[in-house]
Amino acid sequence: MSPTRFASEHKVIYWGTIVILIGLVVTGLIRYENVKTDSKTLSKANQLQEALVKAGYPSPDTDTIERLLGTDGGQVCEEPGNALKTALWKIQQANGAAGPGMRPVISDSKAVEVERIVLQVYCPDELDDFDDALDDLKTDDTVRR
Secondary structure: OOOOHHHOHHHHHHHHHHHHHHHHHHHHHHHHHHHHHHHHHHHHHHHHHHHHHHHHOOOOOOHHHHHHHHOHHHHHHHHOOOHHHHHHHHHOEEOOOOOHOEOOEEEEEEHHHHHHHHHHOOOOHHHHHHHHOOOOOOOOOOOOO
16 A cells, blocks of 8 residues: 555544644633633732731632632722712712711721722722822721721
């Protein structure tokens, strides 16, 4: 049997092998990107956890941080000084009543500090916008510790 006849009779095997190898390479590249992203997400979550503990807050669950903030900070870093987000945040800093009894309160300084820590870890370039948006917000040590 000549080598060319053998090769022509087994083209299906050659093509099948090539397709399988290409599939394995693509799968490997996809899995590598996922591992790389997971590693970066875990690193950021650990960094935030350490910063919060250093500031005196309880240690949050890194799995929750990873899911909520990912690698880029998610919603927290998406225009943190945005007027709508600031307005909603100020509404949440109320006395808890509904309707006519709802009154704004002086927010605790720690509430603002936590978001600042998250911004420092995930998107430090947005920190100035956040500070500018909250310059007029009055804070004090209002929560008893």
